[in-house]
Structures are given as C-alpha cells and as structure tokens.
Amino acid sequence: MVRKIVLSFVAVLGVVAAAMSQNRQVSGSVTGVDGQPIVGATVLVDGTSTGMTTSAEGTFSVAAPANGTLIVSFVGYETQRIPVAGKTRIDVVLAEDATAIDQVVVVGYGSGSKVGTTLGSVAKVKGAVLENKPTANIADALQGKVAGFEVYTSSGEPSAASSMRLHGVGSLEAGSSPLIVLDGVPVDAGTLVSLNANDIESVNILKDASATSIYGSRAANGVMYIASKRGRRNEPVSFTVRAQYGISQPATNKYEVMNTAEKAGYQLEVGLINQERYDAIMASGINTNWRDYYYNSSAPTYQVDLSATGGSEKTSYYLSGSYMSKDGTAPGSSMERYSFRSNVDMSANKWLRMGANVALGYDKREKAVTTGNSVYNAAFMSVLTLPWETPYNEDGTEKELIAGYRNPNYYISKFPSNGKNLQINGNAYLQIMPVKGLSIKSQFGVDAFVYWSESFRKASYSGSLNNGSVSRGHQHGATLTSTTTVDYNFDFSNPDHKLYLLAGQEGIRYDGLNFSASLAGQISDKLLMISTGSGVPTASDSSSAYAFNSWFGRAEYSYADKYIFDASVRRDASSRFGVNNRSGIFYAVGAMWNIKKESFLADNRTISDLRLKASYGTQGNADIGNYAHIAQLSATTYQDASGLYISSMGNTNLGWETQELFTVAANIEFIRRIRLEAEFYNRSTKDMLMNVPMPSTSGYSSRFENVGSMINRGVDLTLNVDIVQTKDWHVGFNATFSYNKSKITKLFNGYTEYAMPNYLLCYAIGHDAGEFYMQKFHGVNPENGNPQWEVVDPETGAISLTENFNNATMQLLGKSRYAPYYGGFGVDASWKGISVAANFTWNYGKYTVNNMLLFLESPGNAATSNSGKHMLNMWRKPGDITNVPKWGTNPQFDSHMLEDASFLRLKNLTVAYDFPKSLIRKSGFIEGLRIYFIGRNLLTATGYSGYDPEMDTNLSLGNYPNSREFVGGIQLTF
Structure with a gap:
C-alpha cells in the first residue's frame, strides 16, 4: 500500500514537472512609464535563442517554459528579467536607463x-x-x-x-x-x-x-x-557625500648625483679645490638632500562632494557641488577649485521632452617656476646644488642665495604668479516625437571661460629693490554649438528588418579676446598695482574667431540583429580655410556580422558571443591657427609714426587635411567570462597641413599648405576575464595592448628629408614622425680619453670615427619620442564588501633627450654645481674602458643624452570596504557607507635617469615631476 502511494506521488511529480517544463505561449505588452507602447523592444527567453521584437502596438507573443524567464530590453531603458511563473499574460513596464x-x-x-x-x-x-x-x-x-x-x-x-x-x-x-x-x-x-x-x-x-x-x-x-x-x-531623492584627504610627493627621482664625499673628492682630483678646502668640507659633516628641501613630501589634498539624484514620473535630475584644494610638491604650486553641476530631463507630455545640463567650475591656480633650465626651477636646482651647502642661515632663516644662486623658495616668494579661471559648460535641448518612430531634436550648447592672470616682482626683491613690477592679463572665449537632428525608426511588419535614418545640421562658432598690461616701478609690496608704477604701461590685445557649418546624415540597416550595415556622410565648411577650398565631404561605411546569432553557434555554450566588424571612411583635420589662409597685416613704427605691413602671404587654396581609415575587428566571448577584442587599423593621412618653407625671394619664410602624407598602422587588443564569479567572490583581470607603426610617405617640394636640428628631429620618408636626428656618440677613445662620433659617407654609407664633434654626421637614429608599444593591465577582487583594484600602465620604445646631462657633465659647472654620479667613472689613463670622457671635455647634444624613457607604472591602487547594507540601514537614515584608500603613481620602473619618464616631449628641460599620492576617504549615501 505504501509502495503504491509513493509511486503515485512520484507519478504526480513527474506530471507536474513535465507540465512546468513544457513550453506555452506567453503574450503581453511592453510600455514605458508614460504608458506609451515601446516598438522594437527585444523579448528573449533566457538561456535560449528564442525571442522576438515588439510590434507597432508594443505587443509580443513568445513560446516559453512555465518555469522560464523572459529578458526584456530596449535602447534607453533598463533591462528586466521577469519569471514566467506559469502565466500566459505578462505586461512589462520599462524604466528609462540614464x-x-x-x-x-x-x-x-x-x-x-x-x-x-x-x-x-x-x-x-x-x-x-x-x-x-x-x-x-x-x-x-x-x-x-x-x-x-x-x-x-x-x-x-x-x-x-x-x-x-x-x-x-x-x-x-x-x-x-x-x-x-x-x-x-x-x-x-x-x-x-x-x-x-x-x-x-x-x-x-x-x-x-x-x-x-x-x-x-x-x-x-x-x-x-x-x-x-x-x-x-x-x-526617491538620494544624497551622496564624499570627503577625502591625502598627501602628495614627487613620484620619482632617478637622478644620481654625487654626495659630499664624492663631489669633494672629485673636485680635489681635478684640481678645483685644494687639500685644505677638501678637509674643511669633510669636517663640516654636511650632506644636504636638496630634493627633500625643495620638494614637499607631504603636500596636502582635500576634496568634499555632495550630490543629489532622483526623479518623479516625468522628471529626472542630478545635482552636485564639489570643493577641492590641492598643493603641488614644488614651491609656489597649488590649485583650489569649486565645481557645480545641474542635469535635468523632463517629459512634458507624450510627444515632448526637454532638458538642460549646466556645469560651472571656478578655480584659483598658483604655478611653480618650470621654465626650462632656469636656476629658479626647483627641478633644476635640486639636482645641481652642492651637497655641502645648507639652505638656512645661522639664525634659522632661509638663505636668499645658495652658492651664488637664488634660492627657488625665495625667488617664488618674490615672483608670485597665479590665475583664476571661470569655466561654464552646458546645453539645453528640446525633443518632439510627433508620430511613432520620428524624433526631432534641437540642442544648443556652450563652452565658455574667463581667465584672469597676474604675476609680480615684489618691491622687496633684493635684486631690484623698490622697483617692483606688475603684469595682469584677461582672456575670455566662448564656443557656441547649435545642433538640429531629425531621425526616424522605420516600422516594418517583419520585425527582422530594422532601418534607421538620421539627418542633421550643426553650427559652431568661437570668439575669444586676450588683453594684458604691465608696468614696473612699484615701491611697496602692499601696493602692487599697475596704477602705482611709474612711466607708461605696456599693453597688448588680440582677438580670435572661427566657425564651422556642417550638414550630415546616417543610415543603419539591420536584419535579425545578425547582419548590420551603416553609412554616414558629413559636409563641413570651416572659416580656417581659403575661399577656394573651404568645404570638405567625409563619409564612412561599415558592416557587422553577429555570428553568435547564426544557427550553428546559437546553442554553443563555449562561445557566448562572436562578432566581426569592418569599416572604411574619411575624416577631416582643421586643427591649425584661425587665419593661416589670410594675408595678415601687422603694425610697426618708424620714427614715431605708425604703419602697417603684410606679415604673412596667406593661401586661398588652403583646405582640409584628410584621413582615410580602414578597420577590421573581432569581438569574442567564451563562457560569458573571457572577452577578447582584436582590432587592426590602417590610417592614411594626405593633404597634410604643414608650414612649408618659402624661397627668400618671396619675402616670407613660410606658409601653410596641403602637402605630404603619412600612414599609421597598428593593432589593438583588449582582454577582460572574470576569473572567479560567485555569490561572495569576484576576481577579474583586464589588459590592453597596442602597437602602432608610423611612417611618412611624402613631404613637400620633392624633399625626402626635412631636418629640424634645433629640435633634434627630422621628417624623412619611410621613417617615424618623431624619430631623433643627432650625432651618434661612439664611446671614448681608450688611448686618449676623447669622445668619438660617427661619420657616415653620403656616397657609400661607410662609417668612420672622428673626435671633432663638428665633423660628425647628423643622422636618423631609429629611435622615436613616440612609443610603438603601450597599454595597461589590472586586477580587481572583491569579497563581502572588501574590494581591491590595481591598475598598471606601460609603454616600450619611447625615447627622450635628457637635457639635464648637459649641466651634470659640464666641467664649467663643476666648481659651483653638483655633478652626476656617473662622472666618477671618467677616463683617467690610457687603456681605461669607459663611456665618460676625460676631465675638461664639454658635453655635446649627441646620442648619449638620448635615453630610453619606457616605463611601467602602478597608476592607481584602490582598497575599499562597503559596510553591509543590512547593518547600515538600521540607522533609519544612512543607506550606504564606504571607506577607501587610493594610491596614485605608487611604483615606477624605468631606465630613464631623469625625474619622470611620463613626459610627452622630445627634450626634457628640468620638468616638474609627477606626484605620488596617498588618499583616504569616506562616502555616505542617504
């Protein structure tokens, strides 16, 4: 009897299970929060390829298991997962997704x-x-x-x-x-x-x-x-408050300079000091670390933010305010910023939407002295100041002069320079949807600034007592953008077909003004104004403007979201070009094959996504001065009379620099955890905008023309892996890799090379745009200690050596200021509210000329300035094998100053803890609590011997090094 009951119960369960697993037809509708039907929304049965898009009335009907789940999605709305739960009718309301x-x-x-x-x-x-x-x-x-x-x-x-x-x-x-x-x-x-x-x-x-x-x-x-x-x-309205505090210090200092014992011994050996002076220096016991003196290793940073977000049935809003105060690590360097933002979007009714975004930023900036090889530059003097000098007088006050040079701390206190910037960004739009699928939108935007600058020489400056100076400047500019678009989503009876068309017009105009005035003769630090000086002020002013007028269109066709094609065209006219060539037409075509939607991959669980893409198109470049196409007038004076002269010849045929870009890409995902994107591109630039030298008989040195061409080819790789993904654990890895090969293919006037020796660069056909052009250092002659350089025979290419720098051959070295390889990688992990994320960045093959070596190796500076530690390896006797010439040899701008500035840097490290919401919400007030620590530029690995390898320049001139930063913060949501 019991056995029959059990068998019957099992049979019933089997029937129920079969019923639950059997597909049934589920119908319903998809609407927005305004009650309007959403046309073209995707309704997919979870775990299958079964699905459809909603009809013109927003309805759907799909076969789904009674215990299955529907995934409903549409562009601009939050995706919803809805259990079928045995129902045959489901009506879905989608909320907008910002x-x-x-x-x-x-x-x-x-x-x-x-x-x-x-x-x-x-x-x-x-x-x-x-x-x-x-x-x-x-x-x-x-x-x-x-x-x-x-x-x-x-x-x-x-x-x-x-x-x-x-x-x-x-x-x-x-x-x-x-x-x-x-x-x-x-x-x-x-x-x-x-x-x-x-x-x-x-x-x-x-x-x-x-x-x-x-x-x-x-x-x-x-x-x-x-x-x-x-x-x-x-x-409902949600408030977020953040507060953080941190300190900054110089990120790196690879310069290795001599300490007191080394420098004093070096000077004694080469005869710059005698034994008595050497003994006195060593007896002082002084060995000053000038880097620690000039740079602040605990420069403070503060930031406080408050934001509010929420929305009603027809309106959404985001409001925020922020205050930041940040001191730089160099003397006289700081920034204090206030920022505000208001973003509001509203649906006035079923066919009208409007909104406005407004951002306001105001900051005060104090800038350090960073002018190249200036003795007032902290980066310069922290390396060159003698180690046995001290920064303080016997009474504890800071010295004004250190070894005959002005103390940068004293200098910046007497030559303050600061600025104030007011930035306004915003846009307002109006969008109407008179019929289904049709949208007409008009938007007006502004990007405007007002910048006030001032710099002083105080009257108390010992180098010019009672003769202060004041310089004040004012700049303002505004870019106004007006855009109107009309787009239409076609409604086909067959939902597999989708067609989207767009047409629009855009106008951009910029107007700017620059004014400055200066005057010297102020006798008091308390009255540093132009009006308190003596004589006649010097003033200058200028204005600038440009405009773009554009028309554009786009079409996109999709079949079953499997085969997608698009095409776009845009006509631009720019005031920066000549009347004969002002307009340019740019276009693009592209295609994508979503292979995952094919029947042979639809049920493949290993490959969860696979897409192939290809596109080809043209773009324009107009990033030059505003008046290069015009023959410009300049003012001059002759015997107290004013006059005008034509200062540039202009070019009425000056036109767009154009680019042709071909790209092939593949996106593949495995088991929904491993995502790889691979992209190959070929970027060809022609009609380049270049300042071409003119014959001296023309009366002008150069003018802008459309000449030359170049190619960039490369590969981009992106990898994202969810290594561990459970209820409590997540461990992920991400990486990017890029390779770019640049090559000049054409110059101007038949040139195959155009040398720029002052920049140590040369444009040459078949070579990289940033390739260095220098005399090649070939080591030290072990017999006499003289430096040697290469001489290249122009006929045969044979290489010989010379000890006369002026006879050495300037040549392309095959090393560029632009890295051919670069990218980043990172890991992130979280467990029950604890999260850690580390992001690294790197590049390989980037070179920079370390100009500081010119001073660290100069015998003329050795008596009053410090020297590089490598100078201790100088040639001393015949047979010595070294790369440092004998004493008395002046350094030259040759390839030994060209250093590999490749680097690997721990860019950001974040450690955070989110308190359990179940615990926090017991307060009845606080919704979330997060504490965090952030480190920036914590570690740097590089072979570059200077301050910072991240400098994007061909020549390092005592640059202000990047900062290493440690920040802690707290975030509250309520």
Missing part, C-alpha cells in the same frame, strides 16, 4: 543604436574608474584603460592637462588630439581640469570610421565622448 541613454548618444546624433549593438568601434570606461582619483585632470585615470589610446601627464602641476593621442600621430604639424565632446557639445581640452570626476557617468573613445565620421570636422584623431551623470525617473 546610462543607456548616454550609450545611444555616444555613437553620434539622434536616438540611434546603443553601443552594444552598433558596429562602430567604441571603448567605454565607466565613471567608477574615475571616481575619487586625487587629481583635477580626469584624463589621467584613463591611462592604459583603452587600447590604442595614449594618455600622458607631463607635469606635477595640479592644474596641468594631459596630452592624448589615438592610434599614433596622424599629422606632422596640425593637431593630433582627439575631439572632446561633453554631453553632445564639443569642448576644449582645458575644460577637463574644471570638471569633477565624480560627476562623470562614462568616457567613451570612438575609434573607427563608422563611429567617428559622423563628427566629420576634427574627428581625424578620434572622439572622446564624456557623458555626465543623470537622475532616474520614479526614484
């Missing part, structure tokens, strides 16, 4: 397609990567995060901007920086210093022609699209 909206905008204009389904090459860096970083420059945190995208911060100045390049240098003399777009409005690179990184939702780097050609003008160097944070509808 992040998804940003992803839509990033590909160009209009409503378009989200990044995940577009065929354009777009690399996204989430705002979490930028949050809480102890720098005012948001670009610094992007270093090593995007394959093909180089970022270098060349200075430790708190207000310094970073240099950025995508896929190498695309132009020899026009700009090579990417176009920066903030919430749809082009902005200047200096704007990035005024932004609060905690207000950024994401940074998207648009790389290939399919993604960039819609921007046409200035898109030849890629596009950096920044999306700020937005609120979400139907969410």
Whole structure:
C-alpha cells in the first residue's frame, strides 16, 4: 500500500514537472512609464535563442517554459528579467536607463543604436574608474584603460592637462588630439581640469570610421565622448557625500648625483679645490638632500562632494557641488577649485521632452617656476646644488642665495604668479516625437571661460629693490554649438528588418579676446598695482574667431540583429580655410556580422558571443591657427609714426587635411567570462597641413599648405576575464595592448628629408614622425680619453670615427619620442564588501633627450654645481674602458643624452570596504557607507635617469615631476 502511494506521488511529480517544463505561449505588452507602447523592444527567453521584437502596438507573443524567464530590453531603458511563473499574460513596464541613454548618444546624433549593438568601434570606461582619483585632470585615470589610446601627464602641476593621442600621430604639424565632446557639445581640452570626476557617468573613445565620421570636422584623431551623470525617473531623492584627504610627493627621482664625499673628492682630483678646502668640507659633516628641501613630501589634498539624484514620473535630475584644494610638491604650486553641476530631463507630455545640463567650475591656480633650465626651477636646482651647502642661515632663516644662486623658495616668494579661471559648460535641448518612430531634436550648447592672470616682482626683491613690477592679463572665449537632428525608426511588419535614418545640421562658432598690461616701478609690496608704477604701461590685445557649418546624415540597416550595415556622410565648411577650398565631404561605411546569432553557434555554450566588424571612411583635420589662409597685416613704427605691413602671404587654396581609415575587428566571448577584442587599423593621412618653407625671394619664410602624407598602422587588443564569479567572490583581470607603426610617405617640394636640428628631429620618408636626428656618440677613445662620433659617407654609407664633434654626421637614429608599444593591465577582487583594484600602465620604445646631462657633465659647472654620479667613472689613463670622457671635455647634444624613457607604472591602487547594507540601514537614515584608500603613481620602473619618464616631449628641460599620492576617504549615501 505504501509502495503504491509513493509511486503515485512520484507519478504526480513527474506530471507536474513535465507540465512546468513544457513550453506555452506567453503574450503581453511592453510600455514605458508614460504608458506609451515601446516598438522594437527585444523579448528573449533566457538561456535560449528564442525571442522576438515588439510590434507597432508594443505587443509580443513568445513560446516559453512555465518555469522560464523572459529578458526584456530596449535602447534607453533598463533591462528586466521577469519569471514566467506559469502565466500566459505578462505586461512589462520599462524604466528609462540614464546610462543607456548616454550609450545611444555616444555613437553620434539622434536616438540611434546603443553601443552594444552598433558596429562602430567604441571603448567605454565607466565613471567608477574615475571616481575619487586625487587629481583635477580626469584624463589621467584613463591611462592604459583603452587600447590604442595614449594618455600622458607631463607635469606635477595640479592644474596641468594631459596630452592624448589615438592610434599614433596622424599629422606632422596640425593637431593630433582627439575631439572632446561633453554631453553632445564639443569642448576644449582645458575644460577637463574644471570638471569633477565624480560627476562623470562614462568616457567613451570612438575609434573607427563608422563611429567617428559622423563628427566629420576634427574627428581625424578620434572622439572622446564624456557623458555626465543623470537622475532616474520614479526614484526617491538620494544624497551622496564624499570627503577625502591625502598627501602628495614627487613620484620619482632617478637622478644620481654625487654626495659630499664624492663631489669633494672629485673636485680635489681635478684640481678645483685644494687639500685644505677638501678637509674643511669633510669636517663640516654636511650632506644636504636638496630634493627633500625643495620638494614637499607631504603636500596636502582635500576634496568634499555632495550630490543629489532622483526623479518623479516625468522628471529626472542630478545635482552636485564639489570643493577641492590641492598643493603641488614644488614651491609656489597649488590649485583650489569649486565645481557645480545641474542635469535635468523632463517629459512634458507624450510627444515632448526637454532638458538642460549646466556645469560651472571656478578655480584659483598658483604655478611653480618650470621654465626650462632656469636656476629658479626647483627641478633644476635640486639636482645641481652642492651637497655641502645648507639652505638656512645661522639664525634659522632661509638663505636668499645658495652658492651664488637664488634660492627657488625665495625667488617664488618674490615672483608670485597665479590665475583664476571661470569655466561654464552646458546645453539645453528640446525633443518632439510627433508620430511613432520620428524624433526631432534641437540642442544648443556652450563652452565658455574667463581667465584672469597676474604675476609680480615684489618691491622687496633684493635684486631690484623698490622697483617692483606688475603684469595682469584677461582672456575670455566662448564656443557656441547649435545642433538640429531629425531621425526616424522605420516600422516594418517583419520585425527582422530594422532601418534607421538620421539627418542633421550643426553650427559652431568661437570668439575669444586676450588683453594684458604691465608696468614696473612699484615701491611697496602692499601696493602692487599697475596704477602705482611709474612711466607708461605696456599693453597688448588680440582677438580670435572661427566657425564651422556642417550638414550630415546616417543610415543603419539591420536584419535579425545578425547582419548590420551603416553609412554616414558629413559636409563641413570651416572659416580656417581659403575661399577656394573651404568645404570638405567625409563619409564612412561599415558592416557587422553577429555570428553568435547564426544557427550553428546559437546553442554553443563555449562561445557566448562572436562578432566581426569592418569599416572604411574619411575624416577631416582643421586643427591649425584661425587665419593661416589670410594675408595678415601687422603694425610697426618708424620714427614715431605708425604703419602697417603684410606679415604673412596667406593661401586661398588652403583646405582640409584628410584621413582615410580602414578597420577590421573581432569581438569574442567564451563562457560569458573571457572577452577578447582584436582590432587592426590602417590610417592614411594626405593633404597634410604643414608650414612649408618659402624661397627668400618671396619675402616670407613660410606658409601653410596641403602637402605630404603619412600612414599609421597598428593593432589593438583588449582582454577582460572574470576569473572567479560567485555569490561572495569576484576576481577579474583586464589588459590592453597596442602597437602602432608610423611612417611618412611624402613631404613637400620633392624633399625626402626635412631636418629640424634645433629640435633634434627630422621628417624623412619611410621613417617615424618623431624619430631623433643627432650625432651618434661612439664611446671614448681608450688611448686618449676623447669622445668619438660617427661619420657616415653620403656616397657609400661607410662609417668612420672622428673626435671633432663638428665633423660628425647628423643622422636618423631609429629611435622615436613616440612609443610603438603601450597599454595597461589590472586586477580587481572583491569579497563581502572588501574590494581591491590595481591598475598598471606601460609603454616600450619611447625615447627622450635628457637635457639635464648637459649641466651634470659640464666641467664649467663643476666648481659651483653638483655633478652626476656617473662622472666618477671618467677616463683617467690610457687603456681605461669607459663611456665618460676625460676631465675638461664639454658635453655635446649627441646620442648619449638620448635615453630610453619606457616605463611601467602602478597608476592607481584602490582598497575599499562597503559596510553591509543590512547593518547600515538600521540607522533609519544612512543607506550606504564606504571607506577607501587610493594610491596614485605608487611604483615606477624605468631606465630613464631623469625625474619622470611620463613626459610627452622630445627634450626634457628640468620638468616638474609627477606626484605620488596617498588618499583616504569616506562616502555616505542617504
């Protein structure tokens, strides 16, 4: 009897299980929070390839297991996972997703397609990567995060901007920086210093022609699209408060200079001092570390942020305010910044949307003396000051003169220089949707600044007592952008077909003014004003303007989200070009094959995603001066009479520098944990904008022309791996690798080479754009201790040696200031609220001329300045094998000063703890609590002997080194 009952029970369970596992038809609708149907939303049965898109009425009907799950998604809305739970009718309401909206905008204009389904090459860096970083420059945190995208911060100045390049240098003399777009409005690179990184939702780097050609003008160097944070509808207000404090110190100092014993012994050996002086120096016991004296090893940084986000049924908002105070490590270096942001979006009714984003930044900047080889430069003097000198007088006060040189600390106190910058960025838009699928949007944006600068020579300066000086300047400029787009999503009876069309017009205008005045003769530090000086002030002013007018269009066709094709075209006219060649037309075509959607891969669980992409297109570069095409007038005086003369000849045929870009890419994902992106590109630039030398008989030295061409080819690789993914644990690894090969293919006037010896560079066909051009040092003659250089026979190429520097051959060395290999890698791990993330950045093959060696090796400086420790290995007697010539030999600008500036750097390390929400919420007030530690530039491995290998320059001139920073903070959400 019991056995029958058990068998019957098992049978019932089997029937129930079979019923639950059997597919049934599930119908329903998908609408937005406004009740309007969403056309084209994807409804997918989880774990299968079964699915469909919603009809013109927003309805769907799909076969699904009774115990299955539906995944419902649409561009601009949050994806929802809904259990079927035996139901046959499910109605879904999707909430808008602020992040998804940003992803839509990033590909160009209009409503378009989200990044995940577009065929354009777009690399996204989430705002979490930028949050809480102890720098005012948001670009610094992007270093090593995007394959093909180089970022270098060349200075430790708190207000310094970073240099950025995508896929190498695309132009020899026009700009090579990417176009920066903030919430749809082009902005200047200096704007990035005024932004609060905690207000950024994401940074998207648009790389290939399919993604960039819609921007046409200035898109030849890629596009950096920044999306700020937005609120979400139907969410209560949420407040976030952050506070952090940290200290900074110089990140590196590879200069090895002599200590007191070494320097005194060196001077005694070469006869600069006698034994009595040597004994007195050694008896003093003084061995000053001038680096520690001139640089602050605990420069403070403070930052406090408050933000509020939320939304009602029809309105979403994000509001924030921030204060940051940051001292630099060098004397007279600091920045204090206030920033505010307000982003508001509203649906007035079913067919009208509007919104406005406004950001305001105000900062005060104090800048250190960083002028090249100046004795007032801390980077310069911390290396060259004699180690037995002291910085203090017997009464404890700081010395004004140290070994005959002005103390940089004293100098900066008497020559203060500062600036104040007010930055305004914003846009307002109006969008109407009169019929289904049609959207008309008009947006107006502004990027404006006002900068006040002032510098002084105090009247108390001992070098010019009672003769102070004042210089004041005022700059302001505004870029106004007006954009109107019309786009339409076609509604087909067959949901496999999707067609999207876009047309638009954009106008950009910039106007700027620069004014400065100065006067000397002030007799009191308390009255340092131009009006208190004597004589007649010196004044100068200038104005500048440019304009772009553009028309563009885009079409995208998709079949079953499996085969996707797009095409775009844009016509740009720029005021920077001559009347005969002012307009340029740029276009792109692209295709993507989503192989995962093919039947032969649909059920493959190993390969969870596989896509192939290809695109080809053209872009334009107009990044030159505003008036190069015009014959310009300049003022002059002759015997107290004013006059005018033609200072430049102009070029009415000056036109666009153009680029052709071909890209092939593959995206593959394994077991939903390993994601690899590989991309090959061929970037060809022609009609380059170059300042071409003119015959002296023309009366002008040069003019801008469209000449020359070059090629950049390379490979980008991106790898992301979820090594461990459980309920409590996550361990991930990410890496980027980039290789770029640059080659000049044509110059001007039939030249195969164009030497620029003052820059130690040479443009040469078949060579890299940044290849060094110098005399090649060939070591020291062991018989007499003289340096030797190579002489190359121009006829045969045979190499001989000379000890006369003037007879040595200037030659291309095969080493470039631009690294051919670069990238980054990182690991992140979390366990029950504890998280650790480390990000490294690296490059290989980057070279820099270390100009400081000219002073550290000079016998003329050896009596009053310190010397490099390597000078102890100088040649002393016949037979010595060394690379340091005998005493008395003057150093030359040759290849021995060219150093490998490759580096590996621990860019950022973050350790954080999020307290359990179940514990925090017991307060009834606080929703979240997070404490964190961040380190920046903690470790640097390099063979470069100078201050900082990250400098993006061909010649190091006592540069302000980057900072190593340690920051702790707390974040509250309530």
